[in-house]
Amino acid sequence: MRSWSPSASRATRRRLVKSTLPRRSFIVRLAATAATVGGQVGCDLQVARNWVIGAQIAGAWTHLNGSEALTGTQGLPPGGKTDLSGNLEFNTNVIATATGRIGYAVNFDSIAGLFYLKGGAAFVKNDTSTFNGELCICGVFDSAKGCTSGAVGAAITFSAPSSNRWGWTVGLGTEWAVFDHWSVFGEWDYMNFGTRNVTFTDPNFGSSQFTFKQQINELKLGINYRFGNSLPAQYP
Numbered sequence: 543m544r545s546w547s548p549s550a551s552r553a554t555r556r557r558l559v560k561s562t563l564p565r566r567s568f569i570v571r572l573a574a575t576a577a578t579v580g581g582q583v584g585c586d587l588q589v590a591r592n593w594v595i596g597a598q599i600a601g602a603w604t605h606l607n608g609s610e611a612l613t614g615t616q617g618l619p620p621g622g623k624t625d626l627s628g629n630l631e632f633n634t635n636v637i638a639t640a641t642g643r644i645g646y647a648v649n650f651d652s653i654a655g656l657f658y659l660k661g662g663a664a665f666v667k668n669d670t671s672t673f674n675g676e677l678c679i680c681g682v683f684d685s686a687k688g689c690t691s692g693a694v695g696a697a698i699t700f701s702a703p704s705s706n707r708w709g710w711t712v713g714l715g716t717e718w719a720v721f722d723h724w725s726v727f728g729e730w731d732y733m734n735f736g737t738r739n740v741t742f743t744d745p746n747f748g749s750s751q752f753t754f755k756q757q758i759n760e761l762k763l764g765i766n767y768r769f770g771n772s773l774p775a776q777y778p
Contacts, residue, residue, distance in 0.1 A: 573608060574606050574607055574608030574632075575606075576604050576605055576606040576607065577604065578602040578603065578604040578606075578637065578760070579602060579603055579604075580600060580601050580602025580603060580637075581600070581601065582598055582599065582600035582601070582764070583598070583599055584596055584597055584598030584599060585597060588647065591647075592646055592647050592648070593644070593645070593646060593647070594644070594645045594646075594647055594656060594658070595642070595643070595644050595645075596642065596643050596644075596645075597640075597641070597642050597643070598639075598640075598641050598642075598643065598660070599638075599639070599640050600638065600639050600641075601636070601637070601638040601639075602636070602637045602638070602760075603635065603636060604634060604635060604636070604637060605633065605635060606633065606634040606635070606637075606758075607631070607632070607633045607634075608631070608632055608633075609629055609630060609631040609632075610629070610630050611627070611628075611629050611630075612626070612627070612628055612629070612630055612673075612675070613625075613626065613627040613628075624677065624678065624679050624680070625677075625678040625680075626675065626676070626677050626678075626698075627675050627676055628673050628674055628675015628676065628698060629673070629674055629675060630671075630672075630673045631671065631672050631673075631674075632668065632669075632671045633668065633669040633670070633671070634666055634667065634668050634669070634758075635667055635668075635669050636665075636666065636667035637664075637665070637666055637733070637758065637760070638664070638665040638666075639662060639663065639664050639665070639711050639731065639733070640662050640663045640665075641660045641661055641662030641663070641711060641713070642660065642661065642662055643658045643659065643660035643661075644658060644659055644660075645657055645658030645659070645717075646658070653718065653719065654718070654719040655716060655717065655718040655719070656716065656717045656718075657714075657715075657716050658714065658715055658716070658717070659712075659713070659714050660711075660712070660713045660714070660715070660729075660731075661710070661711065661712045661713070662710070662711060663708065663709075663710060663711070664708070664709045664710055664711040664733040664734075664735065664758075665706065665707070665708055665709075666706070666707050666709070666733070666735055666756070666758065667704065667705075667706050667707075668704060668705050668706075668707065668756075669704050670701060670702065670703060670704050671701065671702045671740070671742070671752075672699070672700065672701045672702075673698070673699075673700040673701075673742060673752075674697075674698070674699050674700075675697075675698050676695060676696070676697055676698065677695070677696050677697075677698050677747075678694070678695045678696075679694045679695075679696075680694075696746065698744050698746070698747055699744055699745070700742035700743065700744045700747075700750060701742060701743065701744075702740045702741060702742045702743075702752070705740070707735045707736075707738070707756065708735070709733055709734050709735035709736055709756075710733070710734055711731055711732060711733045711734075712731070712732055713729055713730055713731035713732060713760075714729070714730060715727055715728055715729030715730065715762075716728055716729075717766065723767055723768045723769070724765060724766070724767055724768075725765070725766045725768070726763075726764070726765050726766075727762075727763070727764055727765075727766060728761075728762070728763050729760075729761075729762040729763075729764075730759070730760070730761055730762070731758075731759070731760040731762065732757070732758075732759055732760075733757065733758040733759075733760070734756075734757050735756040735757070735758075736755070736756075737753060737754065737755040738753070738754060739751050739752070739753050739754075740752045740753075740754055
């Protein structure tokens with residue numbers, strides 16, 4: 543029976559972002575890496591000499607923050623242009639999973655261990671996302687002289703509220719007894735939260751939609767404390 547497990551891990555997030563801002567369309571890939579701190583609870587049942595099944599709920603806190611600078615220029619009929627520059631920023635602060643697992647137990651003399659696969663549901667909480675920058679409009683633009691008429695500049699501040707997303711996860715890992723009821727484990731988890739549209743709003747320019755495709759890879763190290771028999775007695 544696994545009762546409590548503190549863990550520390552490193553998570554990497556990748557997002558494919560498609561966006562249409564005023565007179566602009568962007569497709570960018572954003573990536574971020576951060577440390578996480580969390581814990582897990584669960585239980586295991588040894589159903590045969592070498593096979594173990596179990597269930598687990600895990601949660602972690604993090605500051606998975608990433609940003610990307612966006613710039614673009616587009617012609618404006620009859621002879622002008624618009625320039626847009628800004629920074630897109632996003633942040634994830636909670637990651638959680640509810641999974642089942644199946645493992646194969648081994649015992650090398652006095653060292654007991656488990657190799658396992660896992661899968662189930664994943665949850666992520668994304669903090670407020672922002673796109674801050676400047677939009678410059680030139681009514682008449684000359685390649686030699688620059689903007690000669692109708693120059694207007696305005697700050698843009700697009701933001702989207704925090705959101706919760708559900709997805710799925712798969713992973714694999716190994717766990718080894720160290721003494722009595724204590725064990726150490728290492729694990730890799732992949733989480734996919736699909737694709738969805740997020741509406742960003744600006745007080746002056748209205749709303750614009752960003753399309754987010756979010757994935758997280760997590761490498762996890764931790765310790766487990768177990769009730770019941772000591773680990774060498776549990777794993778053959």
